[in-house]
Amino acid sequence: MSSPSKSTSTLSQSTAPDTEMDQAHSVLRSVWGYDSFRPLQADAVQDVVRGRDSLVVLPTGGGKSLCYQVPALVRDGMSVVVSPLISLMKDQVDALTANGVAAALVNSTQSMDQKRETADRIRRGEIKILYLAPERLLTPKTLAFLRSLPISFFAIDEAHCVSNWGHDFRPEYRGLRILKEQFPAASVHAFTATASQQVRDDITEQLQLHEPRVLVGNFDRPNLTYRMLRSDGKLNQIQQCIQQHRGESGVVYCITRKEVEQTAAALESMGVRTLPYHAGLAAEIRQANQEAFIQEKVDVIVATVAFGMGIDKSNVRFVIHAGMPKSIEHYQQESGRAGRDGLAAECVLIHSGGDLMSWKRILENGDRNNFQSAMGSVEAMASLCNGVQCRHASLVEYFGQEYDADNCDACDVCLGELDVVEDPITLAQKILSCVVRLKERYGVAHTVKVLTGSKDQKVIQAGHDQLSTYNLLSNEGANAVRTWIEQLISQNHLIRTGEYQSLRLTESGRALLKREGDVTLTKVSAKSSSRRPAANASWEGVDRQLFDHLRSLRSEMASERGVPAYVIFGDAVLRELARVRPTSIDKLTHIRGIGDRKREEFGQLFLDSIDQYCEKNPLVRDQSDNTAPAPINKPRANTAPNAAMVQAFQLFRDGRSASEVAEKMGRAESTVSKYLSDFIQSENITDPTQWVPKEEAEAIRAALLAAEDERLRPVFEALNEEMSYEKIRIVATCMKNEMADDADD
Template identity: 65%
Template structure:
């Protein structure tokens, strides 16, 4: 009953699907027992009930909090969700990490019927379904890796109305058998992920996506929603036309990713430069992109030889090896994946802390997507691009092997990418400007330009004149490399044979490095004073360049700062760790890894890094407090709450740490947001403790009366002291102990408690042990006294 399976691998590493759903068919997901009890409202004609029309976002927000543990949608998510709930066709462009998935996953639990998600990758489908199931959502996928029995069970569950979201590849969906089967069940809407694949103008066109136009014909009452991370106006219009969308809502998010720090560095010693970035992110996940398969293999081997946990990934590997390497990376069994662009589209790994390009991508669209795989969880992450003038020629050779008629347009994209690399404007501003948006900040504080990692040349005009004069004297017949050799005084045989060592500009920049001179020529090109032309990319001067030669105009040239940006990179990463107890984070990470291995899912499906960092910041003392952390919904609280709480209890007991700390958000936004607002019960509990402390009750007395852990009550007390501005700790700490602590406070220059504790422990005159809780109490009162007298 099944048609032949076509599960081949395309040249860029994407798997394809052509087998339909069996009319009898279930993936390796849990059945109805895994569902979360969400009350859904029937949608009349897929346009929503009157309640949904009047308040389409109300039930969606309830589900967002109940299932995913978030109180609010991100920018533009709410508008996208409203369109889906109300059944209006839409095109949604949100950058990687912007939360596209929730835009269709939440409405699938609001609307009656089953939502169908179209995705090009088996790995992406499985990751998303694993994540949904772990949140208690009834989701399924069908692909050719499954047995006939699994497919039959899925089909049966669909007939029984037990599945809210079904994931399919476009090839499988478009078979007559699958389409016929789906017409027999209520379909609420279709969500098309990676929708730029629909457009011939997109950067990853796939002919099979064009067939999705039939959905509006076969399912006229179901709305269709296209989602992508990158699409120009031209591509957005083409998506709507090709899918035959009816008066679609078009939503375009902000292309800026403020948590990413961009650096564009001329490639010098690639391995050394790559290692420098990895050293800043030891034991963290990262991706290294290379242009060719050969470079992937060489780089992966070199990193492994340096003791880095790294594996290769490219379309030339056999299916089994490629899948094993990807799974090892996703499940945190390996830290670094070295890959061609065959890796990554739709990889739903949230905690990638760095992306390194060992060569220049072929377009800004590709760079936006590939670099955007870093920091999907909103935490600070680093994107470093190592480029060389030779990358242009590499891409030209690769493109000429493809469609010859499209080479010139593709090379325009390559040159735009080269201009970004060599430009001297803010990287964030340059990227969003390229996509037609305005950047509203003077300094992003998150790129090599704005961080001052590129030094300005003192006299760029004179330096530019020297370079332009050399191009003129070479009669505009040579490329960048040859011009650099002349300027730096090379004794290359060709230069001597051509007698170019006799030119007045020969050796004019001999005191500078070849890399520096190449960079300046690239910057003159990017600023429009020079241009490459012809088959051999020879240099010639533009009209603006001729004016500059006469000292008319303004030019900016830079050179790398001696610091190479390492300090700024570490500072940015440090900001995102502010307030996190690293020891506790590592313990929680280990627990997460164990749970993920047991369940055979990626680690981030259990909890993302952002959740673990918040847990290691606030150190919740109860399940109620733990539920207040963003990203922990009801199902995950039930499944994992006790396990993580036990680990937090044990760690805090070992280190005498306070509990239920408030998360402080820096103005830079580097630190993730505070926990969700406390419920009335939580607020009343703390108020009760404050009332008891105001009566002079001790920590032990309050803990006993409230049936709370001593460490939790100590945390209440410190907050009470701060709010009530108490200056005398005598009600809670013995006077002799107060004197001992205050005498030892000078041992800590940065406010840390450990130096004070150790100084007291080393003082043989002190007879009794002093606890960390007592030190905190005394310091809080001491700080209040200083504030009062200031």
């Protein structure tokens, strides 16, 4: 196999015959309603049109699908798209069909009659694009069928799955290497959102690509605003972000299934239209929840990383990580599901020092041969979370590219939302000195305990309470000290070593002890954040109420047709319609994203809706210049309980006992008992008999009234130790509520 020629920047389009590229531009305009290709799209299209093997790496939202969909309508014969998920195939076929493109798919959910009908249409030459999963494509029956047809090319989506060096390796993708052998006349084109040089080389080798051109797009997503927040009331932080995007689509990623369930339940109880998604749910439930999200029947999906690869939804306005992802590759792909339509979107990552150890435990139960490599990825992600460099620059540079702007104006660092410690060198010296005095044999947790003056038994037994650095930062709090240690690690003044992740000073760390070099440390409490200016700009001139009016129409039409809402029109199109407010079908030709088929099928319906709105709300029509920006919803201050507590509260409202709640949540009864006490206090309940039999409650009440103070131990003993502390606590809380009511009266 010949070595690939490579390009990591936008290339000029010149070598394909003008007529073919002219035809490609004509197809782009008439079918999709776009006047020009995005960066690298033209070059990728050119390679497919010419039949030259290629590997295209474009970040999520870069428009990979058009790179093979447009050429499929230019080249003779049928193209085959290999896709890993049924839901993704269905969504793409629905979108293509809505644009008037003859596309089809074959999968295990279809009946034999449906499969036969599709096969007949293919034989008659009616299908231009066929979607298949790799497992189905590689069956002898399918291969024999395809060999009898004029196949123009194969497009392999999510091609990083080919490489076992990638972040989502799938063994079945390896079998695709036979395509070049079985179909020598067809070109093969691989597409992925994230792939390191090692992964790119592996993909070209495994697929046996012949002299492929490798196109690598810019990994930066300038329309995304990144924020890395230290966990401080995680559920409250999640809720604040959702409130900023009220009524908009968003994804909340959690590390574990249990956290998914708890967070989804908590948000639902707060009035957020949300559903959970994780691999532990039945397949039909996962499918139903995913479709509800895509069709905008709910606003938020709370999920593990099992959700996402199959999502072709352009108007996700925010992605929240309620925990640190296990690699920067995963973060780039998951956060990249926001703002695929090019409009401003927000990516918030809420992390804590415990995330790294959580991933360590998870990875230890996985592939031990890949453990060290996987932990290296986790540590790189931790450094990004705790870093103080521009987030856009950090991500781009991780993937081997340069970021040439001094200020991205799109992350918490560049927006000045991080409060910088005034004398960071002195603070760093205190921490580094403690690590030295601990002989560089202890990890982050123990070092924090020493610096904050913990009375932990291990600290005392080791004699570390006698160190000069013991209690040195007791006024700062454990969270702050842990954050500073993580920041020293991210700036390479400290490193973790060995099986127990012991802290050790680097050369620059030892220099810092002598006040040589630079360091930046931030205060844990960040400044209040607001939406980035670009978010305002994307709404400039848009009548927000008209946008919502059109959005409702879109939802109705999507429900009637059983397709995702974006298949009708994307958010960018609706915003432009609500800004321009066109008066005729002809005016729709100037709206980017409306092709001929959609203009004919949906144009008049949307024009009528705009007419109806503007009759009630007199507005200037056929606008071309932007007007004043629409107001932005501000976050609402709120202090919310944690997710587990909110879930427990709802179960108590449903009449569940403490033992039932403990079993359902998988928590200790003592923990749930505390939740119950908080619930009783929160709901101002004065009657304990839902949880404590009436006679027992009266006995406990009498003992509490006779007690000299609020300690429960004397009450427990006065009742001959026959009543549990949980029951005593329930009655005591009800009595406090009753007394508070009496005082108010």
